[in-house]
Amino acid sequence: MSFxxxxxxxxxxxxxxxxxxxxxxxxxxxxxxxxxMFSLWxxxxxGNTFGLNDIGLARYFLSAFLVRQFSVxxxxxxxxxxxxxxxxxxxxLQPLHPLLRYVAAHLAEQATRLPFAIAIAITFxxxxxxxxxxxxxxxxxxxxxSTHLAFSIAFLLQSLVAALCFWxxxxxxxxxxxxxxxxxxxxxxxxxxxxxxxxLKIAMLTPFPYLINFPARILxxxxxxxxxxxxxxxxxxxxxxxxxxxxxxxxxxxxxxMGA
Amino acid sequence: xxNNPSDLILVDQISKYYRVANKQPGFKGTLKHxxxxxxxxVPAVTDISFKITRGEIVGFLGANGAGKTTLLKMMCGLIxxxxxxxxxxxxxxxxxxxxxxxxxxxxxxxxxxLIWDLPPMDSLYVNAAVYGLSDYEAKVRINELADxxxxxxxxxxxxxxxxxxxxxxxxxxxxxxxxxSVLFLDEPTLGLDVNAQARVRSFxxxxxxxxxxxxxxxSHYMADITALCPRVIxxxxxxLFYDGDFDSLANSLSxxxxxxxxxxxxxxxxxxxxxxxxxxxxxxxxxxxxxxxxLTEVVSKLLTDFDIIDLEIxxxxxxxxxxxxxxxxxxx
Numbered sequence: 001m002s003f004x005x006x007x008x009x010x011x012x013x014x015x016x017x018x019x020x021x022x023x024x025x026x027x028x029x030x031x032x033x034x035x036x037m038f039s040l041w042x043x044x045x046x047g048n049t050f051g052l053n054d055i056g057l058a059r060y061f062l063s064a065f066l067v068r069q070f071s072v073x074x075x076x077x078x079x080x081x082x083x084x085x086x087x088x089x090x091x092x093l094q095p096l097h098p099l100l101r102y103v104a105a106h107l108a109e110q111a112t113r114l115p116f117a118i119a120i121a122i123t124f125x126x127x128x129x130x131x132x133x134x135x136x137x138x139x140x141x142x143x144x145x146s147t148h149l150a151f152s153i154a155f156l157l158q159s160l161v162a163a164l165c166f167w168x169x170x171x172x173x174x175x176x177x178x179x180x181x182x183x184x185x186x187x188x189x190x191x192x193x194x195x196x197x198x199x200l201k202i203a204m205l206t207p208f209p210y211l212i213n214f215p216a217r218i219l220x221x222x223x224x225x226x227x228x229x230x231x232x233x234x235x236x237x238x239x240x241x242x243x244x245x246x247x248x249x250x251x252x253x254x255x256x257x258m259g260a
Numbered sequence: 261x262x263n264n265p266s267d268l269i270l271v272d273q274i275s276k277y278y279r280v281a282n283k284q285p286g287f288k289g290t291l292k293h294x295x296x297x298x299x300x301x302v303p304a305v306t307d308i309s310f311k312i313t314r315g316e317i318v319g320f321l322g323a324n325g326a327g328k329t330t331l332l333k334m335m336c337g338l339i340x341x342x343x344x345x346x347x348x349x350x351x352x353x354x355x356x357x358x359x360x361x362x363x364x365x366x367x368x369x370x371x372x373x374l375i376w377d378l379p380p381m382d383s384l385y386v387n388a389a390v391y392g393l394s395d396y397e398a399k400v401r402i403n404e405l406a407d408x409x410x411x412x413x414x415x416x417x418x419x420x421x422x423x424x425x426x427x428x429x430x431x432x433x434x435x436x437x438x439x440x441s442v443l444f445l446d447e448p449t450l451g452l453d454v455n456a457q458a459r460v461r462s463f464x465x466x467x468x469x470x471x472x473x474x475x476x477x478x479s480h481y482m483a484d485i486t487a488l489c490p491r492v493i494x495x496x497x498x499x500l501f502y503d504g505d506f507d508s509l510a511n512s513l514s515x516x517x518x519x520x521x522x523x524x525x526x527x528x529x530x531x532x533x534x535x536x537x538x539x540x541x542x543x544x545x546x547x548x549x550x551x552x553x554x555l556t557e558v559v560s561k562l563l564t565d566f567d568i569i570d571l572e573i574x575x576x577x578x579x580x581x582x583x584x585x586x587x588x589x590x591x592x
Contacts, residue, residue: 002389002392004389005389005390007389008385008386008388008389009386009389012375012378012382012383012385012386015378015382016375016377016378016382019377019378020377086368086371087371087372087373089333089338089366089368089371090366090368090371090373091373092338092356093336093337093338093356093361093364093365093366094361094387094390094391095358095361095362095390095391096390253340253354254340255338255339255340256278256339257333257338257339
């Protein structure tokens with residue numbers, strides 16, 4: 001795919017997303033689950049159980065919020081709608097993999113979210129001035145990189161489920177199979193340090209801790225095994241890309257171009 | 261099937277079956293459907309073969325569910341045939357190779373590829389980038405096609421604000437931007453008003469003349485077929501039952517002509533019974549159905565025997581004839 005295709009897709013999708021800026025502001029606001037969890041845990045004074053003081057807890061959940069803002073994925077829902085309505089058909093007949101259009105849509109949406117996410121972070125600091133911090137440049141760069149890798153894993157995981165649309169037609173219901181472990185094992189509800197060690201060991205064998213917990217800990221400046229974290233992210237991506245590819249190729253043979 | 265160099269599309273013994281499951285109504289039916297789902301294959305297309313040469317405009321005729329859209333989808337590579345071979349421009353369509361995709365386009369009357377909330381121009385530049393056109397090439401091509409389609413500032417207005425006709429023309433522009441040599445058009449005039457239909461038809465005819473592109477068209481509007489398609493392929497219940505010249509089909513469907521006569525003085529109905537089958541009658545107007553071989557003789561007799569103000573000879577409405585054909589599923 002040429003640079004020109006990437007540029008054109010991103011600028012067009014960005015223009016499209018700007019048409020929906022109010023909706024995107026609401027979506028950004030709807031991602032406040034980490035703040036709710038922060039409020040819940042800090043009021044119950046369980047920070048120490050998690051190995052974190054109040055400031056650490058605040059920074060972790062703000063980081064989790066920011067990572068979530070830039071790694072959230074909905075490809076399964078868009079793909080299912082396009083597949084059932086027949087909008088997928090023209091995409092399949094163009095010399096560009098349809099999934100790349102969804103990647104562009106997600107990246108454009110992330111760019112549109114940015115000002116809202118910054119505004120929410122500033123509001124958080126105003127309400128919790130003691131938790132204010134600025135990550136160092138290397139920390140920020142590593143967090144940025146790991147968030148993009150987290151987005152890639154999440155996107156590929158959902159694409160895997162989305163490809164099941166070719167068999168089940170309603171694969172969004174199967175997305176729950178990913179969402180529930182994601183919710184509990186990613187670190188969105190509770191830092192993984194709160195888990196018993198044997199549960200933590202099992203959790204670390206799944207891709208979920210690398211979606212929120214790993215990048216959030218880097219951003220918050222918390223101790224984290226950076227080398228193994230990135231290695232695990234790359235491992236999952238290298239497993240998921242061929243898996244999606246195979247499932248896609250098998251599935252597309254079954255495509256019946258419904259509604260088109 | 262022997263391969264001729266002028267054949268652009270070869271369809272050989274192609275079949276497509278869809279697997280479906282029926283569900284009985286009610287709670288019991290739901291439980292049975294959930295635990296013991298019975299599926300079976302429904303044939304959509306059965307053993308169809310034909311060839312299409314470069315530059316032809318071919319119309320696919322058939323009632324709803326006859327299999328013409330399925331056939332079109334197999335030829336453009338959107339769905340895989342269950343059996344048989346398809347070759348388009350030397351490619352196997354279902355492999356969807358880049359070189360093949362650059363040769364074809366699919367326009368579906370009720371589906372859009374343009375981004376709803378943005379002006380068509382944005383989608384056009386996405387398509388240009390996807391098909392590897394330079395900005396200059398894209399600009400020239402857009403202007404060229406926009407002129408032919410009579411599109412101007414509509415291209416910079418959000419798609420949602422365009423009329424159906426303007427949207428359809430923009431869709432056609434987007435589909436033709438990469439200069440495809442084979443156009444698959446599935447109901448391209450569906451829902452358009454009479455004027456918009458005529459404009460799309462004249463554009464397609466002009467495009468075919470200028471570029472020599474091959475056009476495969478399905479439509480429920482007979483006007484599309486009569487105006488554009490010298491050749492038609494008729495499909496009934498997934499099977500091909502006619503492939504040939506449209507005029508020959510029309511002639512074989514209607515061995516008679518309608519003769520409408522306006523008389524100067526009122527006459528009785530029985531005076532006309534010997535000339536042909538009476539379709540309509542009032543005092544000074546009569547419509548007769550006359551077989552083609554007796555037409556000249558009957559017309560000259562009418563002119564001799566009656567004081568006639570006006571006489572008109574025409575074919576019976578083709579829509580009605582084709583409608584009857586779909587019910588019958590065969591040509592005499």
